Structure formats: C-alpha cells, structure tokens
Amino acid sequence: MGNDSPTNSRHVATYCYQCVAGPDLLTVKVEDEVATQVEPNFAAEKVHPASGKVCVKAYGLIQKTYNPHRVKTPMKRTNPNKGKDQDPGFVAISWDEALDTIADRMKKIREDGLRDESGYPRLAASFGGGGTPTSYMGTFPAFLGAWGPTDMGFGSGQGVKCYHSEHLYGELWHRAFTVCPDTPLSEYIISFGANVEASGGVCGVKRHADARIRGAKRVQVEPHLSITGACSEEWVPIKPKTDAAFLFAMIHILLHEHPREKLDLEFIKHRTTSPYLIGNFGFFMRDPESRKPLVWDANTNKAVAFDTPGIDPVLESAFLVEKAVEEDADGKVWEHFDQRCFSSFEKLVAKFKQYTPLWASEICGVPAETIRRITIEYLQHARVGETIEIEGRVLPLRPVAIMLGKTVNNGWGGFDCCWARTMLACLIGGLEVPGGTLGTTVRLNRPANSRQASVISTRDGIMDYPMNPTDEENWVSRPEVRNANRTLVPLVANSPWSQALGPTHIAWMMQDQTPQNWPKPTMPALWFVYRTNPVISFWDTDSIAKTISRFPFTVCFSYTHDETNHMADILLPECTDLEGLQLMRIGGTKYVEQFWKHQGFALRQPVVKAPEGTRDMSWIATELARRTDLLEAYNKAINRGAAGVSLSGENFDFNLDETKAHSVEEIWDASCKAASAELTNGEETQGLDYFREHGYRMTPMSQLDWYLYPSLEDQNIRFELPYQERLHRHGKELANRLHSRGISWWDHQLEEYDPLPEWKDYPGIWEQALEKNFKIDINDFPFWLLTSRSMQYAWGGNADIQMIREVSRNIGGHGGVVMNSGKAAEMGIQDGDLVEISSPLASTQGMAILRQGIRPDTLLMIGQFGHWATPLAKTFNAPSINKLVPMLLDLTDSSGSSSDLVKVSVKHIRTPS
Amino acid sequence: MTRWALVADLRACVGCQTCTASCKQTNATAPDVQWRRVLDFETGSFPDVGRVFVPVGCMHCEQPPCMEVCPSTATGQRDDGIITIDYDLCIGCAYCAVACPYQARYKITKPPLAYGKDGKMRVEEYCEDPARFGVAQKCTFCLDRIDSGLATGLTPGIDPAATPACVNSCISGALHFGDRNDPDSNVSALLRENHHFGMHEEMATGPGIFYLWEKAHDKPDSDINPQKLASRGVGGVGGAAPWLQQHWDWRVTANFIGGGTGTGLMAAAAIASLFGATVMPFAVFALVFVLAGLAMVLTELGRPFRSMNVIFHPQTSWMSREALLAGPLCIAMVAAAWFDISLLALLAGLIGLGFLYCQARMLHGGKGIPIWRENMSVSLIVSTGLVEGTGAMVLISASMGAGVLGAMLVLILVRAWIWHSYRHNLAGNAPDRSIAVLGQYSTAFTVIGTILPFVLVIGGLMLPEISHILYPLAGLGALLSGWLLKYVMINRAAYTQGYAIEHSPERSAGSGGGAGAAPGWNGAI
The missing domain is CATH 1.20.1630.10 (Formate dehydrogenase/DMSO reductase domain)
Structure with missing residues (x-):
C-alpha cells in the first residue's frame, strides 16, 4: 500500500442489492477518503444467513466508483438522428437545463393528457434486474406515484430472462414469487437447471455448501454442467426444454408404480383440492345452495361440502352425486342430478397413466431407469409421516424439494414444469413445510411484506388471488399499458410489479406490427431508463435498438455510455452504489434463498463523496417533482411509504411537510425514524445518524414465517392442486372476451388454460415456430443454444468493471461459445477457434470453448454481452444469445413469457495463429 | 511452533472468485495479478463428467523451491511457515517464479492500469506501491493482518481482523485458516475429520494449503478412492492446464x-x-x-x-x-x-x-x-x-x-x-x-x-x-x-507444471470423492 499508516481509515457499512438474490450487507474500507476495499460486515454475522458476506460482484463497486468512463455531468444529445451508427453528439449541460428540459416535456404531457389516443400512458419507464433498481433509485418511485399512469411494461429481460411461470403460478399456488428448498433442513434436491451456485446469492451458496457437507444430495438435471451441476452429486444431461416430460414421468412413477400409502395421503386429502369432484363440463361439482365444492365423504358415503366437519374425503372411486351444480365461465351454471363423476385426484391419476418413464426417456434423452431411480430417491428421502418441532409447533418434515431454473420455468412448458414440481411436493406432503418446497416472497399478492397475511380463504377453501377480471363487466378490455398485461394475463394481478410481469416483449413487438383489432401502437412521449440496458439484455436486441432509436424523447440515468443511452436525449448521472443515500427493508423472506430469522432495515450511505456533477436519485426525484408542480403529491407518496417505509404508524408520525421540498437527508432521516419506530412499536425513533453508524437495524422473526403451511392449517385452507378449475374458467372467459372483439391471435395461448396439464412437444414448438416464421429447414440448425448466469455478472450491469472481467475469466465458459469437445472434434473445431453461430434470425461470431460437460447437441453462451458502446465491454468480442433469439408470438405462452433458447448452426471460421 | 495453514474444502467451493476479488483489493494487486484465485477443472468425459473448483496461490511450502533458488535471499521463510519476499532485496530475476510448481509468483515491471490509457483511478493512485515493481510478488497469507492481530491478542482464522482476506470473504465456507501445529485449532480439526491432499505432493514441497475432499470414514485405505489418478489427462479450463512460461524470455x-x-x-x-x-x-x-x-x-x-x-x-x-x-x-x-x-x-x-x-x-x-x-x-x-x-x-x-x-x-x-x-x-x-x-x-x-x-x-x-x-x-x-x-x-517448450488434484470431492457427505485430474498431462507424474 502507498500509505502504510493511513491517517484516516474507517469502515462504512452499506448494502449490496446488485442481484435479485440480495440484499446483503457489507462494509467499505475508506482510507484518506479513498474507498479501497469491500469487506463483509462481520457485525452482521449473527443475523445474516451468510454471516454478513457479499459475493464477488460487490467487490466490483470500488472500480465502479472510480471508473474513468463514468458520465459525470448531465448531457444532451446534439444529433437528432438516432441509431447504432449515429454519434449522439452528447454535450455537457447544467442540471438546471437538464431538469427543466425534462420538466417542460412532462408538463406538456400533462397538458396533452396522461394517456394518449390509444389509451396508453404517455410516460414510460424501464428498470432492470428483477426489481433491484428500486434499492438504488431512492424516492423516484414516489415521483412516479405522484405522476400517475406510467407504462412500465417495456421489458429489458423480464419474461425471457426470469423464472416467469414460477413467479405467476408460484404466487397463485403458495405465495411463491420465487421458490426454494428449505435448504437448512433439506436432504434431497432435484434441480432442473436452477443454478443456485451462480445466481442464488451468498445465502444460497452458503446454505447449499453446508447441506452438501451435511450429507444432502442434489441431482442436477440440465443440458450443460453448470456451476450448480458441478457442485451436485449427480448430473443428468437432459435434452433442452424437455424437463416437463421428466417431471410428468416422476408423477407417473409415484402414482402408478408405488402403493398409495407411500404418499402423504393426509396432506393430499386435507391440504389439496384432490378430493374435489369434477363435473362433466370440467368444473367442480358444487353444493347447489352454498356453491361450495363437493367431496365424497367415506363416513357418510355421500357428497358433502369440502369443509363439512369430521369428514373423511375419498380420493378414488367413481361417485354418484345426487344433486350438484357446476359453475362454468361467465356465470353459466349447469345442474346435475344423480351424476356420476370423479375426483380431481382420479382425473390426475388417469391422465398421468400415459406418462411412463419409458415415454419420457425418449423425449428427454435420459434413461428410464435414471428417472425411476431419482423418483424413488425423492420418495425415500421425503420421510412421509415424520414431523419436526419448530418453535413449539409440530409440523410435517419433508426434506425433499425440486427446483426449476430459467428456461425451464418460463415460456411454453414452464406452466407444466411449475405445476408438476408443485404437484410432486403435494404428493409427498412437502409443500410449505419444514425441509420441503418453500416460497420466499410475494410480489403480486398483498401485503407485500407478509406471505402469511395474504393467506385468505375463498368460498372454495383455497387461497384468494388478485386475478385480473375476465368477466364481461370488469375485464380490462382496453390495455392499460402497451404490453396489455391485465388484458391478456389474468394471473399477473395488479400490483406495482404486474406490468413488468406481463408479456413485456409485446410492448416492443407491437411498435412494429399492430395485431388485429387492437389499439394503435404508440410510442411513449418520454421514456425513463434506469439501471437497465435492454439493447443488450433483451431478446432480438437488434430490433430493440431500432425501436428505441425511434422513441421521441428518452432520459437515461447513466453511469457510463451504453447501448441504450446511445439513443437517449438526456443523460442524468446519478450517485452510484457507494455514493447515494437510501434506506431499505432487509431480512424476512425475500428472493431465492433470502429467508432470515431477522428482519429490519439497512442503510445505503455515501461511502465517499460523489463526483461533483452527479446527484443522488432522491434529489433528482424531488427536483423533478418540484419542477413539474407535483411536490405535494410526491411528498404524500413518500409519507405513504413509496420510498420503502410508511412515515407514520400507530405510535409514530414522521410525515414530511407536503408543501416543501426536502433535502435527501431530511427524507431519509424521517424514514430511519419511522423504520426504528416500526421495528420497536414506536418505542425507539433513532434517525439517520444511528443508521449511518450501525448500517442496519434488525428485529427477530419467527422461523415459522418461513412456512405457509401453518397459516393454511389454521384456516383450514387447501393448496389449489392438482386441478386448475379457477384458471380453466378464467381461460374460457378470456377466450369469450377476446373472440367477441374479433381477436384470435391469442388463441394458442388460451389453449394453456387446461385444468390439468398435458405434454406438448415443447422443443417442437420452438422448431415449428422458427420454420413457420423464417421459412427455414430446421435441420439446418441442429444445435440448441442456451444461456446461463454467472455469479460474476448476473444482474450486475457490471460488464464495464475490469476486475469483474478479470476474475470471471478464471471460470470456464465466459467470453465464448461452449461446445462439447467430442462434437467439436467431429467438426474439426479446436479450443479457441473462431466459430460463427447462426440462428434463423441472425449470426454472431465467438471463440469456441470446448468442454466435456455439455450435451453434443447443445451450445452455451454465458451471460449477456455483445456490447458495442459500453466502454471496456465493447472490446470483449463475446457472443450473446440475445442477438439470436427472435421475439415471436408463437413462442409466447399464456403467461406472457418465453424462454431464451433457439436452434442454431455452427460454422468454423478460423483457427487463431 | 505455529505453522499457519490454509484449508480449502473442495466440497464447498463454488468457484465464485470472491476470494480472488477480495485478495486483489486487500493487497492492491495490479490487473491480472492474482495472488489468490480459483481454478475450474473438468474430470472425466461426457456424459460422466465432473467439475471441481480449486483455490490456489502460494502454498507456503515447508521445503519451498522458490527460496532455495532465490539468489538474493529476498525470499525467506518465517518461523510460522509463511514464505516472505523482501521487496528491497529482490533483483527481479524471476528465478523463484519458474521454480514454483504452483505458478504462484508474479512479476510486473510497471503498474498496468485497469482502464489503460483511459485513466488512472484514484484508488489505483492511492494504493500504488512502487516497491513491488520489478520484483517477485505473491500471496503473503495477509501476514500484516496476522501479525497485527496477534499483537492485539486476536486469533488468526477465528477473528476476522487477524485472518487472511480471502478466508474472510469466502461465501461458501470453503476457506479456513489456522495453526496446523495446534491440535485444537480449527484447521487441525478439519484435517482430522476429513480426508485431504496437497497439490503436487510427489514433489515433496510440503504445501501449506490442504484440500479437503471427503469426510473421513472407517474404510480401509485400499478402498479410499480406488480411482485415484486414474483419469489424469482429461481436459482442463480456467488456467488449470500448463501454460508456456513467460518469466524468462x-x-x-x-x-x-x-x-x-x-x-x-x-x-x-x-x-x-x-x-x-x-x-x-x-x-x-x-x-x-x-x-x-x-x-x-x-x-x-x-x-x-x-x-x-x-x-x-x-x-x-x-x-x-x-x-x-x-x-x-x-x-x-x-x-x-x-x-x-x-x-x-x-x-x-x-x-x-x-x-x-x-x-x-x-x-x-x-x-x-x-x-x-x-x-x-x-x-x-x-x-x-x-x-x-x-x-x-x-x-x-x-x-x-x-x-x-x-x-x-x-x-x-x-x-x-x-x-x-x-x-x-x-x-x-x-x-x-x-x-x-x-x-x-x-x-x-x-x-x-x-x-x-x-x-x-x-x-x-x-x-x-x-x-x-x-x-x-x-x-x-x-x-x-x-x-x-x-x-x-x-x-x-517450457510449459509450467500446471495444476492437479489427486481427488475430486464428494458432493454429498458419505458419497465418496472421485477421480482426480491433471489437465494437460497424460501419464502419471
């Protein structure tokens, strides 16, 4: 070190939420006012599940702070022409000029109307990284809240880069926007492409490492040997996009190759809708008066309402129901008398008879015996019948779980995989119980901070869900935003997250093509972009770039020059991670493996002084509110809790004066006081100074809150499985609504509203879509191209950090296209050769990286690269899958997502000298 | 006498490079200088493939080849086993670097900048240490932390302030540090409870990094990993295979x-x-x-x-x-x-x-x-x-x-x-x-x-x-x-030794480890 004895050395506590698997706590060593090192926050060892540690990405924040490529002053575009080939001609301007220019535009928008002639918001905003930008944008959400309708549906990765099916169906079935095993108790995990060691954050990595050393076994089912596959006991190289077949065969094995007693019959009978009887029209048979679903009671030998006390529901037999009704779509009711019918469970058993291991083996490329052995191991480790006491409450112990990764649980087949995984948990009684399959957060249900509080029973004895209406009266017939989330996807609900979970690519696609009988596509009059770079991170990135270049006015909060802000009109440089001030909620149960035994708040605070020309996001938000005459509404939003904590409560009131503009410190001081009060029931009200010194404040949380089962048991509620009666009805109603308006282009998606899933040729869907849309022979594209996250880069937006680039290269696969060594040898390709990868959409070139750990029919490109404007990253010449994957309606499932995989060809270009 | 040792649990390591990054910052090493890093090995061939992440760096050997060859006596060995380099004595001949079978030593003649001609970062300016230019450098086991920690009554490997930065930062719990000669230390317990190996043990350097690969059990030695070294010669990536030495031009x-x-x-x-x-x-x-x-x-x-x-x-x-x-x-x-x-x-x-x-x-x-x-x-x-x-x-x-x-x-x-x-x-x-x-x-x-x-x-x-x-x-x-x-x-033709593992780790306690690998080698060493 230059200075052996720094005169001024201190550690500053802050948090890192660069990836969805956070937030985590850290400290930064500051010597003579220079941030020199990131270190764990050892003080948090007792409260943080990963002992106060952060992953490699956090260490990149030092270079992020001092990166010479930073934008350090507001800038405006001088070249009116936009495009990849156009020099934006950015010139420095003052903050006043930048903010006034934006405010004038916004005021004009308010004059013209917040929505345009098509009914779409004139203001749009895109944020990246699975919601993580919220932890950095200060009070900007309060500004948007004050503004009114904002289109946040222009995706930058959502749907194709996320666990989309899990987000939607997980929330429906067990309040599980994200799903994870109860790893600390788990004994056996089957992971279909989930890459927890790369993307599960420090909590995931630590817990799984502990589990391995404890003796837990994990089987990784995935076409390539990922980091997670490496750390698993067994790797099963399955054919891409055939996971549903494997899972269906597992259900078959449990139902048809094992006696029923091996399953958790009590759970199936009482905690699922398995005994509910199904009528001829595919809906529950209901009591004609109460309209409650009927089950067959073994005690009285008749059909009774599911919640009749003291009954013993029968799972299997043919039942003759004296009198019942079925509630079809749109209020249509069918009456039945002496109707013979079957239970949901029987429907399941019958349907899955066809899905034998032998059948699956041909689809998956995995021997039937392997599928059978893994299923038996799953069953054996489930310990059906055993219990565990957690904080005085006896709960079932089922230490097995099935995890699904990206590409498995989004796009076509995603629903099937999510359903099958959840069903497999139900069959052994392992859903939301210790050791089993858990949800860790809610994003669509409310309240946002408690999964348990959202557990409210419907008349049908299942959990209520904020489904978007599909009945004629309430259906959102005119899309509220350009991706039409509430119109097309009932499951996407209507929370602040719902727009980002709609079919976000449709917002882009419809800029070029208006579907039949649909509002005219319009561009947003002003588009805010924060911590995202959709020109790199979405799919069909070339067309995204072209679309963005047509947007009339784009404002990018910019750290460095990048591919999206290349098309911007104004660049606003914000204080970065180690320079801004913000309080956020931590702990409790959050994304992925973030379930703690504590919950509370942490402060992100300036570790070092920000460059002169940059500004804190909360300052920017306040200034925009002031200059657009929205200050009062903005302050109200903050007081309400739009910045993360409500400033008043039962025993406290730190509300801001709504008429004044407040400094950044005033806002967060009030937030800190409110947070302290919230955690102590108003007893303590420490402010910003306390949080600056300590970094965080926590309060213990019951481990019982990790599990949803107690809430269901207490209220006698059932998991809505196996039969999807509710979704089936919504699907039919949605079809009626769309068809009545002459819309048939969503029909393929409507087929997915089957009450029980049915295998479709999912790889074939991709192949046929490519053949149909590109008029190609799919045999000319013999490889599947996949992508995978890496811990060094995932969600980080850190491609321009040299240190991250340097250390990531220690791990094989970065920067090229990974290919099976044997297959490469057949094709005369050597390690390091330049190859061209072509999809029907586009071509890219990159270095061949030869590995044994990948199927011969599969290629892999790690991360998201292909930069052409971002400093440093543009020198990588790393190929990216994103350029090669086409955006097609045919590849969009009913939830509005797709998977980032595509068929490609490989051509040898040259061997480097 | 204290003998500091690093224990790397191969069962836990996920190759995340957090230790690499932490080391780089703590020791302010220049771009592409990595005193600590984690390698990415493959073992076997499709479809029976394994992948192992292996932290490497200076092994602080008992019989260090680097010290033997050092002509200036810059390389020394402390009583606690730490191999040191006196930057004021070193002439920068790099003989130690080619003598080290673990490729742990670096020599840079001028400070390469992370962003090259685009600018020197303030942190680079602050942390620059001219004494390191033109001389050999390598992992020190963060001896300044150890020494200052001991001086204030702390225990290296237990108290973070006295523990190497890589160990502190390790998110999977793979890295441990402690006194191998203290039977009650954390590392001694780990070495007792688990099977372990040292890298290139056949070279008799007495490496001070111990790799845990399997829980100790009662099986007779003959049953322990019968595949030992059987699959040497499979492919390797991420710098595990030998490369052409660049120290002597x-x-x-x-x-x-x-x-x-x-x-x-x-x-x-x-x-x-x-x-x-x-x-x-x-x-x-x-x-x-x-x-x-x-x-x-x-x-x-x-x-x-x-x-x-x-x-x-x-x-x-x-x-x-x-x-x-x-x-x-x-x-x-x-x-x-x-x-x-x-x-x-x-x-x-x-x-x-x-x-x-x-x-x-x-x-x-x-x-x-x-x-x-x-x-x-x-x-x-x-x-x-x-x-x-x-x-x-x-x-x-x-x-x-x-x-x-x-x-x-x-x-x-x-x-x-x-x-x-x-x-x-x-x-x-x-x-x-x-x-x-x-x-x-x-x-x-x-x-x-x-x-x-x-x-x-x-x-x-x-x-x-x-x-x-x-x-x-x-x-x-x-x-x-x-x-x-x-x-x-x-x-x-002067390819380095490269890296090898005697065993791949078990991925579930009790399942037993697997074959090792020596990327870039065909025969037994």
Missing part, C-alpha cells in the same frame, strides 16, 4: 547461449592449447559470448541496479554460484587471451566448465517447469555447451585439425544420446504440450545438430578441396543446433 535464453557457447569454446580452446594450439582468438570469442549473455540477462532483471544482490545466496542458489564464477571466469579468460598461456587457458576452461555446470543446474532448479527439472537436462545443457564450443571453434578456425573435429563429433554423439534419453525420460513426466513441442523441433535439431555435421565432416574427408567450406558449416550446425535447443527448451 529470450534474454535469459541468450545468457544460456552465450554462457554455454563461451565456456564450451574456452574449454575446447584449453584442451586444444595442450596440443599446441593458440589460445587466441578463441578466448576472446569465449569472453564475448559470456559477457554478451550476462549483459542480456541483466536487461531482463526487474531491478538491474541491485543486480549485485545476485551473489547473496550461494549456499543453495545455482544462480548465485553462476554469478560468483562469472567474475573469475572473465578475468581468467582475459588473462588467457592476453598471455596466450595454456595453463591460464586451462584455468579459464575449468572455471568455464564450472560456470556451464552452474547454468545447467540453474535450469534444472526451475522446478516449476517439468522439462527443466528432469535430471538429464543438466547433462544436456553441459553437453550442448561443449558441442557449441567445439562447433564454434571449428567455425572460427577452418583449419582445425582432426582432433577438434573428432571431439566435436564425439560430443555430438554424446549429446544426441542424452537428447534421446532426456526425451525418453520426459514421457509421462512433462505436460503434453511440452512433449509435443520438443517433438516438433526434434527433427530439425537432429538434422542440423547431428546428421548435418557428420555428413559435412565425411564430405570434407571425401572432398578435401572443399573441406574448408564443409567443416565450418559442420561447426555452424553444431553451434546453431545448440542455440535452437536452448531457445526451444526455454521459450517454446
């Missing part, structure tokens, strides 16, 4: 060429002088060769102004010994040339042979390069020096008698036999690429260095009228082939 080769040819020539001249030949001009040529070689190597030193430190370690360093002989050698050669006396020539020749032997042993001391550490490299370097010397003599003096020609041919034959034996010995004992490169050059070497001189000499005997052309050409062949040999051995 052509300037070092020039020293081996100058020294070998010069001393070989001096020895030949000395012998010839016994038969009445003049010492001049051979001693002058010999002197020029030796001095040119030394001058070249001087420019390669990171700290040439401290080059005299090279003589500080004659106890074990063959580089020190070579340096100590350089002065007497030059004086003796000057004297032999000046006085043209056979006795002085013999003295110079003898010292020269000593110098040549030192050079040969010096190369052999580069334990991190398998083709150097092969024992026959010593006789190969000595024999080729003598071949080059006689070849140079033949080249310089076209009228040489049959004795020199004959000696040259005999030496060529000896060298050819040694070359054959050397390559034979290397089979299975050197990285695949080393063997392949030596094989590629072998034909040229044999044709130029063995067949051609014989053909030309025989041609000269049969066609005496052009023997004055053919003999020098034969000498030239002998000479150039030796230079080619050294160039190939040092700059083309």
